[in-house]
Amino acid sequence: MENIGNKIQYQIYSTMQNPDPDRFPVILEEWEELARKKLADGPYYYIAGGAGSEKTMQANLKAFTNREVIPRMLRNVDQRDLSVDLFGQKYPFPILQAPIGVQSIIHEEGEIGSALASAEMGVPYIASSASSVPMEKIAEAMGDAPRWFQLYWSRDPEIAASFLKRAENSGYSAIVVTLDTPMMAWREYDLKNVYLPFLAGEGVGNYFTDPAFLSKLEKSPQEDPQAAVMHWTKVFGNTSLTWDDIDFLREHTNLPIILKGILHESDAKLAVEKGVDGIIVSNHGGRQVDGAVGALDALPKVVEAVGDKVPVLMDSGIRRGSDIIKAMALGAKAVLVGRPLMYGLAVAGQKGVKEVMQNMLADLDITLGLTGQSSVSQLDPSLLREME
Ligand SMILES: Cc1cc2nc3c(=O)[nH]c(=O)nc-3n(C[C@H](O)[C@H](O)[C@H](O)COP(=O)(O)O)c2cc1C
Ligand SMILES: O=C(O)C(=O)c1ccccc1
Numbered sequence: 001m002e003n004i005g006n007k008i009q010y011q012i013y014s015t016m017q018n019p020d021p022d023r024f025p026v027i028l029e030e031w032e033e034l035a036r037k038k039l040a041d042g043p044y045y046y047i048a049g050g051a052g053s054e055k056t057m058q059a060n061l062k063a064f065t066n067r068e069v070i071p072r073m074l075r076n077v078d079q080r081d082l083s084v085d086l087f088g089q090k091y092p093f094p095i096l097q098a099p100i101g102v103q104s105i106i107h108e109e110g111e112i113g114s115a116l117a118s119a120e121m122g123v124p125y126i127a128s129s130a131s132s133v134p135m136e137k138i139a140e141a142m143g144d145a146p147r148w149f150q151l152y153w154s155r156d157p158e159i160a161a162s163f164l165k166r167a168e169n170s171g172y173s174a175i176v177v178t179l180d181t182p183m184m185a186w187r188e189y190d191l192k193n194v195y196l197p198f199l200a201g202e203g204v205g206n207y208f209t210d211p212a213f214l215s216k217l218e219k220s221p222q223e224d225p226q227a228a229v230m231h232w233t234k235v236f237g238n239t240s241l242t243w244d245d246i247d248f249l250r251e252h253t254n255l256p257i258i259l260k261g262i263l264h265e266s267d268a269k270l271a272v273e274k275g276v277d278g279i280i281v282s283n284h285g286g287r288q289v290d291g292a293v294g295a296l297d298a299l300p301k302v303v304e305a306v307g308d309k310v311p312v313l314m315d316s317g318i319r320r321g322s323d324i325i326k327a328m329a330l331g332a333k334a335v336l337v338g339r340p341l342m343y344g345l346a347v348a349g350q351k352g353v354k355e356v357m358q359n360m361l362a363d364l365d366i367t368l369g370l371t372g373q374s375s376v377s378q379l380d381p382s383l384l385r386e387m388e
Helices: 004-013 028-038 041-048 055-065 110-121 135-142 157-169 188-192 225-235 243-252 265-273 295-306 321-329 339-370
Strands: 067-069 084-086 089-091 095-097 125-127 147-151 175-178 257-262 278-281 312-314 335-337 384-386
Touching: 004 339, 028 041, 028 339, 041 188, 041 339, 055 067, 055 295, 055 321, 067 321, 095 110, 095 125, 095 339, 110 125, 110 135, 110 339, 125 135, 135 147, 135 157, 147 157, 157 243, 243 257, 257 265, 265 295, 278 295, 295 312, 295 321, 312 335, 321 335, 321 339, 335 339
Parallel strands: 095 335, 125 147, 147 175, 175 257, 257 278, 278 312
Antiparallel strands: 067 384, 084 089
């Protein structure tokens, strides 16, 4: 097996004879700068911004800085294994593409571009309920490539049930239920810019094609887009849900159910008691509760509470290969990557997403080897120290 790190490094060095001034950035922050230049204020801040004072967005990054890797030497790292097993499937890399809605505001290729980049790499694509295009379109473009579906649990149970059925019918192999967004947070940039993409009819691809959604409208979304969007704002989220409602999900799907947005160890225990199949520790990239705990800081207690009962994944703040190593050393079975891939999408569509993904995985592979480790699934907390 060829190590992806050395392969990509070699590819980059082999361009030395023939330098291309327009080549893609290697430095992640440069991707964000290019995205900033390309996008108008509204979309850029929608993607890059967080809730309130953005303290949680900062906490996500700080939690990684606060932990340091203590590398081991002389351990033969010729062969490195980045693969993971999740819900009975083997995937080549320990990352998934985080569910991100309204990608039409980022690049014309939108979700199809990001999904195809995932497919090229064998990285599971998590399609958002709030995708610009229907989940069936994404599925069709992806063919047999691995994909999961993210459910925004609608206030209208018929819509929730319909989304679950549609996901199952179009080849999604797991359901990610996002719990931290029953309503949109206080996002100051979006309020300042008066920018909410859905009010302009973006991110409704799944809803405007859904029989349960359409059956409640007097006129079709084509005839009366305004009324359709207003109905969407009413049914999108559900602030009345409780733990007892989890049974509803089990009754409506046979796919693995993974709860996204767990931060508290008590919620992790409740999730296990309710019989869900997995947990994603996440604060939604700092976009929901300003002042919430950094996701990596919340991970160890959740992992301890859950034990070996179900896999725990994490997201929020993954930027470099070493971040993946830290999260997995603390017990995450895999991580989701959000904004970095969207900067790739903004800059160059599918190609940009693939490039950012490839660089992150090459960095992971090389850094893993340099820490004296041969397998991402065998990392443990003894590899890290936490700074006071
Ligand atoms: C523009 C944007 C849109 C998002 N849309 C969704 C969504 O539709 N569903 C969801 O579960 N999470 C959504 N998220 C959260 C991501 O899935 C993920 O939790 C977060 O981006 C991870 O943090 P990171 O960006 O620091 O990697 C969104 C995030 C961003 C930046
Ligand atoms: O912006 C978000 O974070 C998000 O999760 C979302 C919610 C609804 C529609 C699109 C994105």
